[in-house]
Amino acid sequence: MAMDTKKTNGWADQDDVPEIKSELLELNMGPQHPATHGVLRLLLKTDGEIVYQVTPVLGYLHRCAEKIAEGVNYKQWVVYTDRFDYLAPMCCNHAYVTAVEKLMQQEVPERAEHIRVAVAELSRIASHLIALATFGLDMGAWTPLLYCFREREEILNLLERISGGRMLYNYMVPGGVRYDIPEDGWVKDVLSFITMLETKKIKDYNQLLTYNKIFIERTADVGVISKEDAFSYACTGPVLRGSGVKFDCRRNDPYSVYSKFDFEIPVGLGEMGTVGDCWDRYMVRVREIEQSCRIIRQALDTLPEGPYQAIELHKPVKVPAGAAYTRTESAKGEIGHYIISDGGQTAFRNKVRSPSFCNLQVVEKVGVGQMVSDLVALVGSLDIVLGEIDR
């Protein structure tokens, strides 16, 4: 499509037509723009509808979280990880506490691990629902947005019951989780919710959005990220899997108790167009929701009895000197925490490798030569969260 439109500029080459002076239009997409998912600013150079250059400009949401980590202790910094990827905070909590535990060489009770996996997967579903919703919204479909938010609301209610927070949970602590599962039928409610999601709601989304012809036209063969590009830009998560690479930290580098559970890793198959197009990335998320439901069911069905904390809550966390790096699979991709400790109360240095940051960079290459509308589709399908990019 894009190539056709380019050719139409060729009429100016004919002799009888006077040469028209033209220049590229510089366009600021964002930071206050409805399609940039927060405060991302894309500096575009366009020729009509065709984009010639995309430069993501970051830093509008920079909060010095890594520097703050040098000033607050390990337990206090958990609350900052909530605010990285505020759509899937449980995954970020999980990533951080895993790193601290590795540094401490702390054993985590089995029950705590199961609870962690369950809430992290619930958070992943919530995040993927938002991804579907906002991607649909970028394509101009309003109603799926509200439907997805409706289901997300249920997840937020469930997580609120277990953790007390609605969006920012601060639920996991090094050595376990903050509270046990509440005794008001939480497990039963989670299971009935995921059954409802699997059987009814995903079908609704598919009929309303996924297999809608207009949606397919807008997303298939658009923003194709090849396998090589995905590797060279260090894409992870659904973006990498959308390009047909079967890689998932939960399976390839298992942490927590993921190795106990049986689940599949969905990859982009290029059903509607090319492998790695926007539709594939979207569909990977839809399928991951189903797989997350499977994991939650297994985690809660085999929930062991026992303690849920290795360290009591009011006791401080003592971290020996050393360094540790862990990587975990958050909803957006691979989230890595590198912690250097000098044995004191606070970390000496805490470096976060955030998936959205790496995933976003790919627009610089893939966004070129596309239409402005396709760029919106591309950015939407990457499912970035600015809290995580700027930290």
Place this chain on the structure above:
Amino acid sequence: MVQYFQDIYSAVSSALVGMTITIKHIWKKPVTLQFPDERQVMPQRFRGFVHNDTTKCDACNICAKLCPVDCIYIETEGKGKDRYMTRYAIDYNKCIWCSLCTENCHTGSITMSHDYDHAVYDRRSLVYEFMDPTEGKVPCHRATRIELGWWVEPKEDKSDGDKGAES
């Protein structure tokens, strides 16, 4: 040519399928609540505005130290048994509702309430003074004056694991 007609057919049929889903929702009851009139029941563990019962508080300063954003201000006068708390204030502009202050409070005076809506006209109004400055010096174990609206006393939750609060 076949593709052309297939495209038209799939466009029309998928649009109709989508429209049947949306029209079904017109007859369903909406899931939203009419907020100020209808309120969601907050779960037991909900973390709303932080409440400090200054009758119990002994101004040990642990909460202020543990706060990741330094939103608790405690001022005291005197030493030993003559130690008075002159100010206990929480700046809710800064508070991030993380509950770290409550789980380490050894007197159990600081708790998370179920109160969550405090729209104000002025950001200074979000700095809550739990001690009444007009009464001058008050011993740490005297009555509190500022009550939060919609205050709900959190019930004892056995599964809470928050045993540190009572000890």
Place this chain on the structure above:
Amino acid sequence: MGGMSDQGLHVTGAALMATLMFTVMALCAIVFTWMERKVAGFIQSRYGPMYTGRWQGWAQAVADMLKILGKEDIIPAQADKGLFVFAPILVLLGSLLAWAAIPWSPGFIAADLDLGLFYIFAVSSMVVIGILMAGWASNNKWALYGAARGAAQMVSYEIPLALATIPVILNVGSLNTQDIVIAQQGGMFNWFVFHDPFLFIAFWMYFIASIAETNRGPFDMPETESELVAGYHTEYTGMRFAFFFLAEYANLFLVAIIASVVFLGGWWAPIPGLDFAPALTLVIKGVLLVFLNMWVRWTLPRVRVDQLMHLCWKVMIPVTLLCIVGSGLWMILSGELG
């Protein structure tokens, strides 16, 4: 003397009609804003406005209008002031003028023109100029994008819009809107939409083109809030924005009314003998079509601008042309030409 008073009567009548039309338009905007919010709300399993005016928030649109009147009127410093001020008026005028040739009930028509339908399409295409003007005068890149897209879209979609009505004109043999309605007398099955299969297709072609013509639903290219911020009216505020808003909903109702007049029997009730409230019947048909329009809008994703053009030039125009030929053949074969 007699001539003078006749002329005076004529002027008074015209003024009255113009006032009436403007009131109808303003009412349209208010009623349909409310209706759109309620329809969108219930489709998305929420309530929509509920408080203003007690019952289902019926006064919300009125309150919004009052609020918008009280807003500061901002003209950007770099904008072309003359065009910037004139554009919303032109957009409004385009949809206002077209109302003149709508036959509400037998004899109740502001301007009984022989070329009524032609006139309607001619004046409503002025909206394009207004939109282009607004986008250019704003001196905003997003507005310019919106205007360019809007101009391309509306100019293109006027063709299938007009072509879709040609089979009806062939059948009636007149462009006069009253004649078109009178030709559909006698119950639902005399309406042109059920006249023959080609006219049935033509009706849906008209409906799709009318969505594009009013810049709504899956074809809201000039606005595309997820791409172009707000499209051609990005820089407009207050009353001037309200003019665009008013024009959008007036246009929405206008195309629905034209569809009812041309295809759905105008003021005739579906069952013969129930024609006691002709104008009301027409309005109900219009409102139902508007509801259909909203239903489509809140269901489907938006098409891309080149797909929009593809749809217009490669699908809709051939199909409508086919409808004209088919309907003509149908007339010959069924012996209607006599």
